Amino acid sequence: MISQAWAQAAGGASGGMDLLGMLPIALMFVVLYFFMIRPQAKRAKEHKALLAGLAKGDEVVAGGGMLGKVTKVTENYVTIEIASNVEVQVQKPSIQLVLPKGTLRNAT
Numbered sequence: 001m002i003s004q005a006w007a008q009a010a011g012g013a014s015g016g017m018d019l020l021g022m023l024p025i026a027l028m029f030v031v032l033y034f035f036m037i038r039p040q041a042k043r044a045k046e047h048k049a050l051l052a053g054l055a056k057g058d059e060v061v062a063g064g065g066m067l068g069k070v071t072k073v074t075e076n077y078v079t080i081e082i083a084s085n086v087e088v089q090v091q092k093p094s095i096q097l098v099l100p101k102g103t104l105r106n107a108t
Contacts, residue, residue, distance in 0.1 A: 063094035
C-alpha cells in the first residue's frame with residue numbers, strides 16, 4: 001500500500017565556508033581601507049609634517065580657533081602671541097593650521 005521513501009544523497013551543502021561566501025567580507029575590508037583607514041593615515045602624516053615644520057614667525061590657528069603668531073617652539077609646546085604682549089603656551093598637536101604670511105594683519 002505505502003511505498004518506501006528513499007533519501008537523496010547530500011549534494012550542495014558543505015560543512016565549511018567556501019571562497020564565494022568570504023568574498024563580501026573581503027570586499028568590505030577593501031572598501032573600509034580605501035574610504036576610512038587610508039585617508040585618515042594620510043591626514044595624520046600631513047599634520048605631523050605641519051608640526052615638524054613650525055617655526056618662529058609662523059601665523060597659526062590653534063585649538064578653539066585662536067589665531068596668533070608663533071614666538072617660541074619647543075619639543076612639545078608652542079608659544080603663540082595672540083595680542084600685543086599677550087602670549088599663550090599650547091601643546092604642539094593643538095596647532096590645526098598654518099596661515100599664509102600677513103593673514104593676521106588683514107584680520108584685525
